[in-house]
Amino acid sequence: MPEQSLDKKTYKQRSEELKEALLDAQFELKRQQGGPVLILISGNDFAGKAELIYTFYGWLDTRRLNTRAFNLPAGIEKRMPRLWRYWRTLPPSGELGFYLGSWYHQPLMRFSRGQISEAHFQSAMEEIVRFETLLTREGVSIVKLWLHLTGPDTSKKPSADTFKQTVAMREWGDFSAADYDQVRDAAQRMEHLTSTEAAPWIRVQSSDENYRDIRVAEIILDTLQQRLEADTQESQPPVSDWPGATHRVLQELDYSARLSKDDYKEQLETWQARLRELVRHPRFNRHSLLLVFEGSDAAGKGGTIRRITQCLDPRHLRVHGTAAPTAEEATQPYLLRFWKRIPAPGNVVIFDRSHYGRVLVERVEGFCPATRWQQAYQEINDFEQQLHQSGTLVIKFWLAITEEEQLRRFKAREKSSVKRYKLTDEDWRNREKWPAYEQAVNDMVAHTSTRHAPWYLLSSEDKRHARVEALKIVCEQLEQRLERGKKQ
Numbered sequence: 001m002p003e004q005s006l007d008k009k010t011y012k013q014r015s016e017e018l019k020e021a022l023l024d025a026q027f028e029l030k031r032q033q034g035g036p037v038l039i040l041i042s043g044n045d046f047a048g049k050a051e052l053i054y055t056f057y058g059w060l061d062t063r064r065l066n067t068r069a070f071n072l073p074a075g076i077e078k079r080m081p082r083l084w085r086y087w088r089t090l091p092p093s094g095e096l097g098f099y100l101g102s103w104y105h106q107p108l109m110r111f112s113r114g115q116i117s118e119a120h121f122q123s124a125m126e127e128i129v130r131f132e133t134l135l136t137r138e139g140v141s142i143v144k145l146w147l148h149l150t151g152p153d154t155s156k157k158p159s160a161d162t163f164k165q166t167v168a169m170r171e172w173g174d175f176s177a178a179d180y181d182q183v184r185d186a187a188q189r190m191e192h193l194t195s196t197e198a199a200p201w202i203r204v205q206s207s208d209e210n211y212r213d214i215r216v217a218e219i220i221l222d223t224l225q226q227r228l229e230a231d232t233q234e235s236q237p238p239v240s241d242w243p244g245a246t247h248r249v250l251q252e253l254d255y256s257a258r259l260s261k262d263d264y265k266e267q268l269e270t271w272q273a274r275l276r277e278l279v280r281h282p283r284f285n286r287h288s289l290l291l292v293f294e295g296s297d298a299a300g301k302g303g304t305i306r307r308i309t310q311c312l313d314p315r316h317l318r319v320h321g322t323a324a325p326t327a328e329e330a331t332q333p334y335l336l337r338f339w340k341r342i343p344a345p346g347n348v349v350i351f352d353r354s355h356y357g358r359v360l361v362e363r364v365e366g367f368c369p370a371t372r373w374q375q376a377y378q379e380i381n382d383f384e385q386q387l388h389q390s391g392t393l394v395i396k397f398w399l400a401i402t403e404e405e406q407l408r409r410f411k412a413r414e415k416s417s418v419k420r421y422k423l424t425d426e427d428w429r430n431r432e433k434w435p436a437y438e439q440a441v442n443d444m445v446a447h448t449s450t451r452h453a454p455w456y457l458l459s460s461e462d463k464r465h466a467r468v469e470a471l472k473i474v475c476e477q478l479e480q481r482l483e484r485g486k487k488q
Contacts, residue, residue, distance in 0.1 A: 004207075015214065018218065022059060026064055027061070029094050030094035030095070034139070035091075035093050035095060035096070036095050037143065038142045046149065047148060048212060052216060064096060065096050065098065067100070076344060079390065086102070087339035090135075092332075093331035107121055125193040129193070132194075132196070134335070137372065143220060244439055244442070255405075256459075261464070268467065268468060275311050275478070284482060288391060289478060290342060291308065291395050292350075292354045292355075292395070293399065296406055299406075301352055304467045304470050308470065320352065334355070339383075356448075363440050377448055394453040396453060397458060398445070400460060401461055402461065458470060
């Protein structure tokens with residue numbers, strides 16, 4: 001491929017045109033709260049990655065620019081899921097984010113150095129594709145740039161006449177020419193595995209800085225304009241003929257289980273003491289615990305959660321009640337607020353309602369298109385798989401009651417001076433959609449009860465029974481996890 005270049009006069013004229021157009025598009029993106037737009041900058045260490053970013057900081061409104069530069073994971077990052085730090089640093093809606101050392105860099109570098117196998121590398125690339133697919137489905141635009149140098153030896157720093165290197169972006173370290181050959185080959189494999197229609201890789205020749213900056217500016221402007229045009233077009237959710245689950249797990253649940261007051265008191269103390277002992281165990285510092293509580297309104301989630309938290313150290317415990325997303329959260333990928341709340345090693349986090357809202361209330365109430373809640377099953381499974389692989393034990397409970405028991409509890413709440421606040425008009429409206437919620441739960445269990453994160457359906461007709469069963473399951477599962485950790 002011949003080298004591309006621009007003379008100074010052409011560069012000056014074109015850059016002025018692009019600055020104005022980019023600023024207009026940037027302003028409109030913020031006004032519409034579209035985005036964010038992520039710009040991943042990868043390539044040869046001497047291709048001018050940092051200089052490119054400095055160019056755009058000179059052209060655009062810097063208040064709406066975010067630069068994310070990542071070194072190899074260190075400290076807590078090494079003990080969390082690999083994509084955690086990238087989720088946490090997604091820029092707000094309406095803004096642009098420049099990424100140096102993105103989620104591609106670590107697996108690409110390790111593969112180039114022969115530290116991971118082809119199968120491991122391919123698995124990492126498949127995980128990234130799922131990540132990017134989720135982001136683009138949720139309205140994030142991704143521009144993936146590979147800056148490359150042409151010539152006989154692209155591992156060496158270009159001469160001053162060819163390229164003015166002012167900032168050393170040494171992502172690859174001291175690589176030899178042979179090392180860069182490996183990087184080039186690995187990058188081609190990466191592009192083949194991860195170029196998708198929504199987020200393709202784009203190669204930009206960078207031997208001439210003028211050409212590089214103008215070409216990248218054109219790519220970003222085109223992305224912004226396409227994004228703004230798409231945001232102004234009204235689109236109808238696609239019609240779906242997706243088949244639901246045939247196994248009616250809620251209807252088949254035994255609702256007759258009961259526990260006497262004396263048995264409840266004895267078992268509650270036993271299992272609370274056991275849980276307290278397990279989370280104090282030294283091996284728990286290498287793990288974490290995420291408890292997910294879902295269930296029918298008035299099923300007793302709050303009371304069950306309190307019986308668990310009573311025996312835990314509040315310094316290492318967080319309970320997150322999940323309400324409807326805020327205005328800001330509604331413009332972000334729906335899993336983002338849950339990624340921000342996952343437990344660090346040695347900690348316990350409890351979700352009182354959770355990321356399953358996408359396939360429950362959002363589905364039943366029509367808050368998202370059918371295709372999105374159907375796609376969310378696999379997205380949720382990926383999320384929980386990543387937690388499992390990083391040492392988090394995920395335990396999910398559905399507390400179930402009959403429609404008749406719920407009505408009795410609603411009426412009791414109306415008469416209670418301390419529980420009336422729990423009952424809302426929305427709770428009464430939800431009762432009218434009981435069959436739709438039952439089908440949603442059956443589908444959820446069928447599609448997201450996995451080996452590493454199964455659902456536990458508990459009859460909560462008798463609250464004492466549900467509380468003890470939940471504690472017992474947590475203890476037994478945590479004990480098994482710590483025992484497996486002892487053998488590793």
